[in-house]
Each structure stands twice: as C-alpha cells, then as structure tokens.
Amino acid sequence: MYPLAVGEEYGETLDEQLFVSLVGANSAANVTAVWEPFEGSSVRGTATFGRPVPREAQRSVARTTVASELPAAREDALDAVNRGEGYEAVARAVTEAVVGDTLGDTQRQLETDGVERAVVVSRFLRFADAAGVARGELGGFDPSTADAAAMTDSLVDGLTDRLVGGLGSFETPVDAASAVSTGEVTVAVTTWTKKR
DSSP, rough: OOOTTOHHHHHHHHHHHHHHHHHOSSSSEEEEEEEBBTTTTTOOOEEEEOOOOOSSSOEEEEEEEEEESOOEEEEEEEHHHHHTOOHHHHHHHHHHHHHHHHHHHHHHHHHSSSHHHHHHHHHHHHHHHHHOOOOGGOOOOOOOOOOOOHHHHHHHHHHHHHHEEEEETTSHHHHHHHTTTTTEEEEEEEEEEEOO
C-alpha cells in the first residue's frame, strides 16, 4: 500500500531497460524496491521490475538502500519522543512528512477545472484508499467548496491511526522513532542463470 508508487509508464520503462540490458546474456534479473516508513509496517510500497524469480533457480541477491523522494522523518519522530510524547507522535511525524510532501499545497488546483484538478483529486482519492480513510471523510471536491487543508488533516489522522498499531511492536517509543525510515528505499537485485 503506497499511494506514491512508481507510475506505470516509469515502471514499464525500467522493466524494458532491464530486459534490453540482458538480451543475449546467460542470466536474468529481478529488481525489487521496497519503501516502508519503518521495518515491519503494514503500510508499504513495492515496485518490481524484470522477470519473476524461478523457485528452483540458484540465485544471487544484492541489497542496498537508496534515498526516496520523501523527506526523512526520523528526527521529527525523535524530537516528539524527547518531548515526552509516545507512539502516536511517532506515527504522526511519519504521516505528516509523507502526506505533506506528497500532497503539498493543492488548494489552488482544487479550485480550478481541467487536468491539474483531476490529478490532485485522483491523488487525494488514492491516498484515502491506501490510508483506509473513507472517501466521504474528505468532504466534497466541488471547486467552490473543496478544502485541501481539511482533506489533508483527515488523511493525516487516518494514516496516523493505521501506523500506531504497527509501532507497538517496538519496545519503546524511542525504539520506534529510531526505526523510522521514510527517506529510504531498500533495493534488492536478484540474478540467476537462465536454463538453456
């Protein structure tokens, strides 16, 4: 579940480039990128490129961590915990970073007609679906009454509630805050020899 998942066109392009780079090679590859706000979160995004890895194949896997396009929220989460706040504050720091960066200031786009508006409305709806927020809780999307700040607050509240449950697996709020990884994506490259 990640409303910011790689666009289909981008994914198809990467998949095609991976395929082209391996034409004639005696090996195949699969690249999987996983974003999660903290290890073990039920909220995550995954993008996979290349061929599926055969179960019987002998494989080699290399993993690395790269920067995501989302802001890092670990320091904000640790600051909240240092102020005496708990798991909910950690979840809120994560959610505010993700929602705020993804949606930004969209009031002007919501008040217009056309493609810009359609893109922003779609982004809000996808985010609501991914966060488990009922679309009705966002209010209306009528250009004359749409309230981007109120919709964003609803998404932050809904996603915060969803993340709090997962943070309980950490022994303390400090441990939870230290595990926040919104600014990172883990990439695994799996290669194997093709059967002839």
